[in-house]
Amino acid sequence: xxxxxxxxxxxxxxxxxxxxxxxxxxxxxxxxxxxxxxxxxxxxxxxxxxxxxxxxxxxxxxxxxxxxxxxxxxxxxxxxxxxxxxxxxxxxxxxxxxxxxxxxxxxxxxxxxxxxxxxxxxxxxxxxxxxxxxxxxxxxxxxxxxxxxxxxxxxxxxxxxxxxxxxxxxxxxxxxxxxxxxxxxxxxxxxxxxxxxxxxxxxxxxxxxxxxxxxxxxxxxxxxxxxxxxxxxxxxxxxxxxxxxxxxxxxxxxxxxxxxxxxxxxxxxxxxxxxxxxxxxxxxxxxxxxxxxxxxxxxxxxxxxxxxxxxxxxxxxxxxxxxxxxxxxxxxxxxxxxxxxxxxxxxxxxxxxxxxxxxxxxxxxxxxxxxxxxxxxxxxxxxxxxxxxxxxxxxxxxxxxxxxxxxxxxxxxxxxxxxxxxxxxxxxxxxxxxxxxxxxxxxxxxxxxxxxxxxxxxxxxxxxxxxxxxxxxxxxxxxxxxxxxxxxxxxxxxxxxxxxxxxxxxxxxxxxxxxxxxxxxxxxxxxxxxxxxxxxxxxxxxxxxxxxxxxxxxxxxxxxxxxxxxxxxxxxxxxxxxxxxxxxxxxxxxxxxxxxxxxxxxxxxxxxxxxxxxxxxxxxxxxxxxxxxxxxxxxxxxxxxxxxxxxxxxxxxxxxxxxxxxxxxxxxxxxxxxxxxxxxxxxxxxxxxxxxxxxxxxxxxxxxxxxxxxxxxxxxxxxxxxxxxxxxxxxxxxxxxxxxxxxxxxxxxxxxxxxxxxxxxxxxxxxxxxxxxxxxxxxxxxxxxxxxxxxxxxxxxxxxxxxxxxxxxxxxxxxxxxxxxxxxxxxxxxxxxxxxxxxxxxxxxxxxxxx
Numbered sequence: 136x137x138x139x140x141x142x143x144x145x146x147x148x149x150x151x152x153x154x155x156x157x158x159x160x161x162x163x164x165x166x167x168x169x170x171x172x173x174x175x176x177x178x179x180x181x182x183x184x185x186x187x188x189x190x191x192x193x194x195x196x197x198x199x200x201x202x203x204x205x206x207x208x209x210x211x212x213x214x215x216x217x218x219x220x221x222x223x224x225x226x227x228x229x230x231x232x233x234x235x236x237x238x239x240x241x242x243x244x245x246x247x248x249x250x251x252x253x254x255x256x257x258x259x260x261x262x263x264x265x266x267x268x269x270x271x272x273x274x275x276x277x278x279x280x281x282x283x284x285x286x287x288x289x290x291x292x293x294x295x296x297x298x299x300x301x302x303x304x305x306x307x308x309x310x311x312x313x314x315x316x317x318x319x320x321x322x323x324x325x326x327x328x329x330x331x332x333x334x335x336x337x338x339x340x341x342x343x344x345x346x347x348x349x350x351x352x353x354x355x356x357x358x359x360x361x362x363x364x365x366x367x368x369x370x371x372x373x374x375x376x377x378x379x380x381x382x383x384x385x386x387x388x389x390x391x392x393x394x395x396x397x398x399x400x401x402x403x404x405x406x407x408x409x410x411x412x413x414x415x416x417x418x419x420x421x422x423x424x425x426x427x428x429x430x431x432x433x434x435x436x437x438x439x440x441x442x443x444x445x446x447x448x449x450x451x452x453x454x455x456x457x458x459x460x461x462x463x464x465x466x467x468x469x470x471x472x473x474x475x476x477x478x479x480x481x482x483x484x485x486x487x488x489x490x491x492x493x494x495x496x497x498x499x500x501x502x503x504x505x506x507x508x509x510x511x512x513x514x515x516x517x518x519x520x521x522x523x524x525x526x527x528x529x530x531x532x533x534x535x536x537x538x539x540x541x542x543x544x545x546x547x548x549x550x551x552x553x554x555x556x557x558x559x560x561x562x563x564x565x566x567x568x569x570x571x572x573x574x575x576x577x578x579x580x581x582x583x584x585x586x587x588x589x590x591x592x593x594x595x596x597x598x599x600x601x602x603x604x605x606x607x608x609x610x611x612x613x614x615x616x617x618x619x620x621x622x623x624x625x626x627x628x629x630x631x632x633x634x635x636x637x638x639x640x641x642x643x644x645x646x647x648x649x650x651x652x653x654x655x656x657x658x659x660x661x662x663x664x665x666x667x668x669x670x671x672x673x674x675x676x677x678x679x680x681x682x683x684x685x686x687x688x689x690x691x692x693x694x695x696x697x698x699x700x701x702x703x704x705x706x707x708x709x710x711x712x713x714x715x716x717x718x719x720x721x722x723x724x725x726x727x728x729x730x731x732x733x734x735x736x737x738x739x740x741x742x743x744x745x746x747x748x749x750x751x752x753x754x755x756x757x758x759x760x761x762x763x764x765x766x767x768x769x770x771x772x773x774x775x776x777x778x779x780x781x782x783x784x785x786x787x788x789x790x791x792x793x794x795x796x797x798x799x800x801x802x803x804x805x806x807x808x809x810x811x812x813x814x815x816x817x818x819x820x821x822x823x824x825x826x827x828x829x830x831x832x833x834x835x836x837x838x839x840x841x842x843x844x845x846x847x848x849x850x851x852x853x854x855x856x857x858x859x860x861x862x863x864x865x866x867x868x869x870x871x872x873x874x875x876x877x878x879x880x881x882x883x884x885x886x887x888x889x890x891x892x893x894x895x896x897x898x899x900x901x902x903x904x905x906x907x908x909x910x911x912x913x914x915x916x917x918x919x920x921x922x923x924x925x926x927x928x929x930x931x932x933x934x935x936x937x938x939x940x941x942x943x944x945x946x947x948x949x950x951x952x953x954x955x956x957x958x959x960x961x962x963x964x965x966x967x968x969x970x971x972x973x974x975x976x977x978x979x980x981x982x983x984x985x986x
Contacts, residue, residue: 145172146197149179156182158560175199180560183212188226194296227260227270228557230542233292233299234273235313237306237328237523240280244305244328244524248531249275250513252303252327254506255535258499265543269556271535274299280306289313293320293561300559301538301570305524307331307378314343320561323570325538327531328524332381335591342567344574344592346534346583347527350378351385353485356598356614357423357451358389359621360483366637370399370419372410372434374426382425398638403430411437419443421637423451428460435461436470439478446631447812450479454486454601455526458608476606481630484608488597489583490529492613497580498536506532506582530594533581541573587617604628631812640813641804645820647713649892656899660705663906667699670914673921682920686862690741690771691913697738698906704730705899711891712820717797724795724822731902732782735838738909739873740778742866743841744771746848749855749863781837789830798823800889819891835881842874865916869909876901 148171151157158180159167173179177197181189191210195203234252236245252273260270274292278285285304289312292299302317302324304310310329317324318341326334326345334340335349361369369390373379380402387397399417401410407426411434414422422443426434431452438444457463461475470478491503501509510528511519519525542556548569549555559566578587587595600612613622629635671692678688707727715723748771802817824830849867880901887894 145174145177146201146203147172149195149203151181158182158558173197175201179203181210181212188212227268229270229272229297230266230556231297231299232271232273232301232303232538234275234303235278235285235288235305235309236275237280237309238277240278240306242280242306242328242523244280244527245275245277246523247510247514247519247525247528248305248327251510251528251532252535254509254513255499255532255539259535259539265539266546268546269542271539271542278305278309280309282308282312285309285312289316298560300542300556301325303327303534303538304329307334310334310343310345311340314340317342321564321567322561323567323574325534325574327534328527331378332385333377335593337591340592342571344537344588346530346537346581346586346594348487348596349591349593350382352487352593352596352598352616353453354382354386354389355616355619356485356600357386358393358395359614359619360451360600361390361395361421362393363621363623364634366421366634367394368396368398368637369421369423370401370414370417371397371423371425372401372403372407372414373424374430375402375404379425383423386423407434408437411441411443415441415443418639420447420635420639421449421451425453428456429465429467431456431460432463432465432468432475435475435478436468439470439474444478444480446629447635449635450482452482452484454484454599456484457520479603480606481628482603483611484601484603485614486599486601488599488613489526491580491582491584492597495580497582498540499532499582501582503529503582529581529583533583533586536579536581537574537577537586540579541570541577544573544576545569585617602627636812641816642813643816643818645712645818646802646891647711648709648895650713652892652896653709656705656896656903657709659903660702660899663702663903663910664699666907666910667695667702670910671695671699673914673918677917677921680921683917685860686917687745687768687771687860689768690745690775691862693741693775694738694909694913697734697736697741698909700730700734701738701902702734702906704734705902708899709895717820720797720820720822721795724797725790727822728789728795729786732786732834733779736779736782737775738906739841739845739870740775742870742873742909742913743778743845743848744774745860745863745866746845746852746870747774749852749860750848778841785834785837789824793824793826793830795822795824797821802889819889821888831885839878839881842870842877845870846874862913862916865912869912872908872912873905876905 148167149157159173175197178194180194181192183189189210189212191208192205193210195205195210197203234249236249236252237243238245238249256271256273259265274297276288276291278288285308289302292302299322302313302322304313304324304326305328307329308331310324310326311331311334314324314326314334322342324340324343326343326347328347329345330347330350332349332351334343334345335351361367371383371386373383383400387400390397399414399419401413403410407430424431424434435444438450444450461479462472464472468475490507491497494502494504496502499506506529514522524531545566546556549558549566552565554566556566575588575592578585580586584596589595595617598614598616599610600614601608602611603609609626611624611627614620615622674683674688674691674695677683704727707723707730710723712720798821800819800821802819804814804816807813807815849870852863853867855863880898884894884898887897
């Protein structure tokens with residue numbers, strides 16, 4: 136027994152036993168030599184040389200009363216080799232693994248994982264090429280997959296002898312707790328059953344490794360399948376738990392990098408009905424579902440109700456559900472087994488490969504099938520489906536092998552530094568760093584496949600891809616995330632002709648003007664232009680006839696020309712993408728505007744000028760009679776010119792400031808006839824500008840005032856009878872018709888702008904009718920008058936006589952149809968009675984009168 140000398144604030148250093156020594160945790164021998172007192176709660180460990188073992192307390196702790204624990208018991212080194220054996224058998228040094236196997240609780244994975252780990256330990260300890268000087272021993276407890284229970288057990292593992300060199304938890308929730316605390320004790324954590332993506336965080340869990348791949352390992356496979364089937368738009372629905380949320384965050388990052396859009400992201404806590412309805416409402420087609428098996432039944436019951444299945448949809452689910460999960464009767468849903476089977480048909484699952492599909496012998500010299508046979512034997516014939524953790528058992532087996540191979544790899548480097556594995560304590564970072572490096576570079580063939588860890592300590596593994604075909608799962612491929620290699624069987628089946636589209640295919644379809652309507656109106660417009668040409672020709676040819684002269688033929692010519700320009704505007708008004716290219720459309724837009732604007736100004740302006748001057752001359756009672764007799768023509772032409780200049784300037788400013796361009800109007804999508812997974816997007820081309828309504832308001836306001844004023848003037852002059860402008864009543868009637876048609880057409884065409892046929896028909900027919908009415912009202916009476924004069928045989932041959940005042944002499948030249956006449960009695964009148972005779976030169980019209 137060693138005596139201790141008590142000092143204030145600590146315990147005196149104890150001398151080591153014979154053939155042994157004391158390990159001072161966290162201190163080297165050089166640091167211990169000058170120290171006489173060690174602080175309270177400090178622990179020392181006895182060690183022995185050679186094959187000797189400690190008899191008595193192996194660890195002592197400094198108590199608050201300045202004494203060491205268990206001083207009544209002596210610690211000594213003894214050789215326990217039997218005396219009967221002349222040769223000494225070298226005993227292996229034990230390395231302890233602290234493990235938490237959930238034998239009960241939410242995931243009783245320890246039921247199969249613990250026997251699997253013990254199988255691996257037995258093989259490792261028998262191998263002479265792996266840790267020949269060491270023996271691994273498992274100290275395990277039942278964590279019940281409960282973080283609270285695991286906290287208590289972790290404390291017992293850390294504060295109860297012997298020292299554990301590695302911790303092996305199971306559940307994700309327990310592993311999170313253990314891995315976060317292990318850094319304080321410089322302990323490596325190697326998990327066999329944790330899939331939470333949150334554990335892939337080196338800043339938070341710097342010493343964590345796992346042979347169970349992260350749940351995010353499904354995501355590279357999913358992205359690979361999205362790209363294979365050429366999908367660029369997907370939707371997701373998840374149960375609101377940490378593991379699924381972090382998995383979905385990782386999927387979102389990977390899809391974004393691959394150029395794939397997650398257009399809809401829905402989540403639910405207990406009731407998935409609203410989330411499923413939102414998926415339907417937003418036209419989700421390719422849907423990734425992340426939820427537990429019990430919630431999966433709820434989701435697909437709602438999927439059946441919303442008809443969110445069939446040839447238009449593909450669901451991606453987690454592959455670790457039971458194969459008959461959708462056939463299990465669940466009181467929480469109100470769907471039959473047949474309805475559930477119909478809803479889930481064709482969905483795709485991704486599952487981590489936990490058992491090597493190839494027949495190869497790895498580090499344990501066992502094939503995967505041999506491992507299963509031995510495990511079944513160790514389980515004593517239990518039903519695998521009723522044994523918790525049976526699927527994860529290969530991962531627990533390979534976890535022990537990964538640890539053994541890593542520890543074996545550290546022996547050489549540690550010996551080079553004068554360290555040994557048995558020297559490990561919770562303050563020794565050097566040994567922890569060596570174990571970390573060895574695990575980080577692990578690469579071997581295990582019964583679960585090739586074992587290798589990524590930079591976050593997560594297992595890299597293959598992913599199995601299956602599809603539900605006819606109510607049973609069929610393997611359709613594998614994906615190796617380490618090499619990015621997709622092995623495809625080519626036996627995938629689809630309800631339709633192939634993989635569905637990732638969204639409803641929208642076919643853009645332009646609405647074009649009815650060609651029958653366009654041709655019909657164009658024929659009327661062409662005939663109207665011919666009528667305008669006939670009227671214009673007639674008016675020019677008979678310009679010297681007195682009846683024509685008294686109607687101001689030049690203004691009538693302008694009216695006919697304006698009518699023809701307005702009719703010509705009908706043709707570009709009906710041109711659209713069916714006839715011309717989109718690049719030419721702005722030119723057509725400008726052509727419409729200029730033709731219609733100038734045609735209206737010329738035609739209506741000339742009629743407005745007539746009626747305005749009639750009103751001006753014949754309604755002023757205070758003026759003298761002789762002042763009303765004469766009307767200067769240049770004033771009439773100037774009035775039309777002013778109206779035309781206003782229109783030209785306004786159109787130029789409009790074209791420069793805010794030119795017309797093509798705009799496309801979109802309508803509500805339409806479903807085509809037949810069972811086609813497409814929608815028709817109707818489009819309609821318009822001529823428009825940025826401030827179209829403002830410009831139209833200005834133009835319509837200006838033109839509307841002219842129309843209203845024209846109606847007022849026509850009404851005021853309806854009772855006036857004068858030969859000076861003999862067709863002013865006809866002009867008034869034309870103004871009535873044009874004004875009414877324009878005032879009705881302008882607002883109606885704006886309302887009907889989205890209906891190309893109705894809008895064109897209304898506008899073009901208004902133009903055609905107003906032009907026909909104008910030409911008929913103005914020129915048909917003139918045609919009849921001239922024709923009647925010819926038919927009655929009245930001899931009113933036209934004579935052109937020019938009086939020329941040459942040196943105060945008047946010379947008269949008289950001709951009749953190109954021949955000079957003499958000996959005839961002539962009746963001569965001025966050619967234009969509104970023009971005052973001039974003293975120098977004047978034209979008169981003379982007719983042969985009977986004797």
